[in-house]
Amino acid sequence: MSSLLLSVDLEDVRDWVKDGTRYREGVPENTRNYLNHFKQWGVKATFFVVGEVARRYPWLIGEIVEAGHELACHGDVHLQLDKLTAQEFRADMLRNRKALENAGGKGIFGFRAPTFSLTARTAWAHEILAELGFTYSSSVLPAANPLYGWPEFGKGARQVAGGLWELPVTLHGIPGLPVPIAGGVYFRVLPFFLTEWAIGKSITYGQPVITYFHPYDIDCKQEKFMHPDLGGKKHLNMLMYIGRAKVLKRLDILHRSCPFQAYGEYINGLQAGPAEPTG
Ligand SMILES: [Zn+2]
Structure with a gap:
């Protein structure tokens, strides 16, 4: 039986908006809202944390660790991989991991590329992650996409370099709609019965459901401003x-029908391998 791997990409959307700090600070309140729900449900999640966010809110990172959740890397300042050389990426990862360790994190083995920006062109990142002792990445969008995508990668989780696992984000199963279903705008906007159907299908085929929620996804008090990566298009904004x-109501419904797990725990299960047949 597979499971839904619960994750929050912990970043501050104000960091990419001009004069962003004039807007309300949302990360601590929204993170605590997630934490409260995870506690109610009795589940553990993975927080993919931007280094800069860990330096700004070390006490918040402490609360995540205290609650028993997993910390993983999400880039030191959320730079997409095609903006970095391999050497710069290595240094970025070391800074990111150090920031999490300084805030109390231990055993950091996971990575998610900002904006799922790990593609065929930046596949060198897998080698570097393995070299640095990471055991998994969840950074590939295995479909054509206007921003980033690696359709040839395939939809299944597999080992890529030096034993490192890549867990590509779960796509919608409907032909012609290859969008990542379990997070962000698609989780909020598409009819929920389609999402439930796609998640059920993934679980049936033994694939983990790869999610990607953000602090802003549940922030109902955020002021109106233009979000990055939308080309200034108002209808997309x-x-x-x-x-x-x-979002949290939908997750609550899913939680009743499908097991939730943190990424590291799932990977440990894969590495342990299937039990030896007996008799
Ligand atoms: Zn991100």
Whole structure:
């Protein structure tokens, strides 16, 4: 039986908006909201944390660790991989991991590329992660996409370099709609019965459901401003604000029908391998 791997990409959207600090600070309140729900459900999650966020809120990172959740890397300042050389990426990872360790994190073995920016062109990142002792990455969007995508990678989790696992983000199973279903705008905006169907299908085929929620996905108090990576398109920006009140309610429904797990725990299970047949 597979499971839904629960994750929050812990970043501050204000960091990519001009004069972002004039807007309300949302990360601590939204993170605590996630933490409260995870506690209610009795589940553990993985927080992919941007180094800069860990330096800004070390006490918040402490609360995540204290609650027994897993910390993993999400880039030191959330730079997409095609903006870095291999050497720069290595240094970025070391800074990111150090920031989490300085905030109390231990046993950091996971990585998610900002904006799922690990593609065929930046596949060198897998080698570097393995070299640095990471055991898994969840950084590939295995479909064509206007931003980043690696359709040839394939939809299944597999080992890529030096034993490192790549867990590509779960796509919608409907032909012609190869979008990552379990997080962000798609989780908020698409009809929920389609999401439940796609998640059920993934679990049936023994694939983990790869999620990606953010602090802003549940932030109903955020002021209106233009989000990054949308090319200034107002109709796309409108979608950024739709369905935020539904996210935790939808997760609550999913939690009743499908097991939730942190990434590290899932990877440890894979590495342990299937039990020896007896008799
Ligand atoms: Zn991110």
